[in-house]
Every structure is written in structure tokens, then in C-alpha cells.
Amino acid sequence: MADTVLYDVTEGLATITLNRPDAMNALNTELKVTLRDTLHEAAGDAAVRAVLLTGSGRAFCVGQDLKEHIERLHDDAVRAAGSTMNTVKEHYNPIVTAIAEMPKPVVAAVNGVAAGAGAGFAFAADYRVVADTASFTTSFAGVALSADSGVSWTLPRLIGHGRAAELMLFPRSVSAEEAAELGIANKVVPAAELAATAQQVAQRLAQGPTVAYAAIKESLAYAAGHSLLATLAKEEELQARAGASEDHRIAVDAFVKKEKPEFLGR
Numbered sequence: 324m325a326d327t328v329l330y331d332v333t334e335g336l337a338t339i340t341l342n343r344p345d346a347m348n349a350l351n352t353e354l355k356v357t358l359r360d361t362l363h364e365a366a367g368d369a370a371v372r373a374v375l376l377t378g379s380g381r382a383f384c385v386g387q388d389l390k391e392h393i394e395r396l397h398d399d400a401v402r403a404a405g406s407t408m409n410t411v412k413e414h415y416n417p418i419v420t421a422i423a424e425m426p427k428p429v430v431a432a433v434n435g436v437a438a439g440a441g442a443g444f445a446f447a448a449d450y451r452v453v454a455d456t457a458s459f460t461t462s463f464a465g466v467a468l469s470a471d472s473g474v475s476w477t478l479p480r481l482i483g484h485g486r487a488a489e490l491m492l493f494p495r496s497v498s499a500e501e502a503a504e505l506g507i508a509n510k511v512v513p514a515a516e517l518a519a520t521a522q523q524v525a526q527r528l529a530q531g532p533t534v535a536y537a538a539i540k541e542s543l544a545y546a547a548g549h550s551l552l553a554t555l556a557k558e559e560e561l562q563a564r565a566g567a568s569e570d571h572r573i574a575v576d577a578f579v580k581k582e583k584p585e586f587l588g589r
Contacts, residue, residue, distance in 0.1 A: 327354040328361050329379070335372035335529035335588065336522075337365040344380025349388035350440055355414035362421035372588045373529035373536075374425065375521060376448060377432035378441075386439025386462060411471045415440055419473040422447040423544065426537035428528040432521030433457045433499075434514070443472025446481060446507070449540060450528075452521040453508040459497045461490050480547060482506050532570040533588035538562070 329340040339361055341348040348354070365371045378384050387410070422429050422444060431448035439462040445451055461478070463470050470491060479487040482505045490497065502508040512520045528536065538561040546554040565571060570586045577584035 327351075328357040330361050330364075332365075332368070332371055334526065335370065336375060336525050337368070337371040337373070338375045338377070338522075338525075339365065341376075341378040341384050344378075344382075346385075346388065347380065347382035347436065348378045348384040348441065349390075350384065350386060350414075351388040351391045352410075352414075354388075355410065355418070359414055359417045359421065362418060362425070366421055366425040366427070371427065372531075372533045373427055373525050374422075374429045375432060375525040376422070376429060376444065377518075377521065378434055380435070382435040382441075383431075383433045383437040383457065384441025384444060385436055386441045389466075415443070415472045419443060419447045423473065423477075424540075426540070427533055428525075428531075428536050428540070430521060430525040430528065432517055432525075433459075433508070434517055436460075438462045440472040443470075443474045443477065446477035447473050450509050450524060451507065452510045452512065452517060452524055453499045453502060454514040454517040455499045455511055456514045457499045457502075459502055459507060461494045463494065464492060465494045478507075530586060532565075532568065532574065532586045534568040534570060535565045538565045 327342055329338075329342050331338045339358070341354065341358065343349060343351070343354055362374075365374050428450065429448045430450045430452060431445040433445050433451055433453040435454065435457050437445045437457065438460045442459050442461060445459070461470065461474060463474070474491070475487075478490070481487075482490075486505060497505070497507070499508060499511045503511045510520065510524070542554070542558055542561050545557045549557070569589050570584075573586060574584045
């Protein structure tokens with residue numbers, strides 16, 4: 324595995340760290356391919372019950388590596404083939420899909436700037452712990468591009484259509500404090516406490532009822548695009564799945580005994 328992404332699995336928690344600190348974790352092809360494949364590995368590993376996504380150095384991820392992108396823009400063969408923006412299909416879409424649809428919770432520990440696709444990855448997570456020194460920016464319009472990495476879907480659902488449109492049409496830096504006010508950040512902590520706090524949050528999820536968490540993620544995504552009646556039917560289906568889980572039986576037995584349940588993730 325390339326060292327542009329660090330991967331560790333401990334006690335059910337997979338920690339994925341973007342690791343190009345000198346480039347503020349800008350997304351070159353190597354990092355994008357490795358991140359995509361690492362997320363798929365975590366999603367398919369039964370030993371992984373939650374994922375913590377973060378960046379090394381002073382940035383979470385500043386988005387596309389523009390140095391690499393400029394080379395493609397000036398490559399006659401790439402332009403002739405109409406493949407200048409193929410990275411959206413090959414990398415960004417699979418990465419965001421893996422984060423959003425993974426049947427286990429994903430926590431983003433936003434340690435610094437999250438811009439463009441980097442912001443999109445954070446928005447796609449289920450929970451965001453943000454350092455008080457961090458910031459977000461959509462940045463796409465600033466380089467004459469539309470949104471990608473799911474931002475046009477995730478951001479309006481976090482903060483509403485009007486505010487999302489504003490931040491996409493007029494890109495600017497959104498501080499951690501404002502991100503909390505808008506609903507982007509779930510928790511803002513001092514930068515020195517970010518790693519420990521995010522680890523605590525993610526570890527709690529890794530020890531929780533994984534089947535139920537997967538059902539909650541699926542129900543939220545489904546409800547965003549369906550009617551009440553269709554959503555009720557989906558809830559019925561997902562509740563049957565969760566109700567048949569071993570963790571549900573463990574939880575009910577523990578409740579009756581007035582004990583704390585020890586979930587197995589199945």
C-alpha cells in the first residue's frame with residue numbers, strides 16, 4: 324500500500340490518514356487510487372466496525388492537486404480524448420460512494436483546511452469532529468468548475484439549499500466556529516484535542532451495534548429521495564434486519580438485566 328495513505332485497524336476501528344503533508348494532502352492520482360481502494364478494503368472487512376478519516380500535517384485535504392491537473396489540461400492527447408476530468412468518474416465518485424454507503428459509520432477528523440473534493444469527503448462522512456483551527460471551502464467556482472465529490476448532494480442536506488448555493492457560488496473560507504453554527508461540524512474542539520476526541524467518538528461507534536448503524540445510514544439516504552410511504556416501507560424492511568441481529572437480542576437482554584450491552588457487531 325502506498326504511503327500516501329496510512330491504514331491501521333485496531334479494536335474494530337480503521338483509521339485512514341491522508342499522508343501528503345508537504346502538499347497539504349492534495350489529491351494526486353496515487354493518493355486518490357489508494358484512498359479509493361483503502362475505503363473499499365475497510366468497507367469489506369468484517370473486522371472493521373467504524374472508520375476514522377483524517378489528514379496528516381496542517382490540512383485535512385485541499386482537494387485536487389492542481390500541479391498534476393495543469394499537466395493534464397495541457398496534454399493534447401488527454402484533451403483530444405475528452406478525458407481531462409475523468410478523475411471524477413474514476414476516483415471522486417467511488418471515494419464518496421464508499422464513504423456514504425459503507426455499512427458502518429465514518430467519522431471525519433478535520434484537522435485543517437478541507438477544500439474542494441477534500442470538503443466533499445468530509446461532508447460525506449456520518450460525523451465530523453473539527454479542530455478549532457480548521458476551515459472549509461467549496462472552491463470549485465473559484466477555478467471555474469462545477470461541484471463534484473457529492474457536494475451538491477451532501478452540503479444542501481447539511482445546511483439547506485440556500486446556504487449551500489451561496490457557499491458554492493461565492494466560495495470562501497468557513498471557519499470551524501461558523502461550520503458548527505451552519506451544521507457542517509458536529510463537534511468543534513481545540514486542535515490539540517482533535518485526535519483524542521475523534522478517536523473516542525469513532526471507537527464508541529466501533530463498539531456499537533454495527534447492523535443497526537448500517538440500517539440507520541441506509542434509511543437516511545433513502546428517505547432523502549423518497550416519499551413518506553416509500554420511506555415507511557424501507558424502515559419496515561431495515562427494522563426487520565436490525566431486529567434479527569444478535570446485537571438486538573444482546574441489547575434487550577442487557578436492558579432487562581440493567582446491564583451495559585457488549586455488542587458484537589452482528
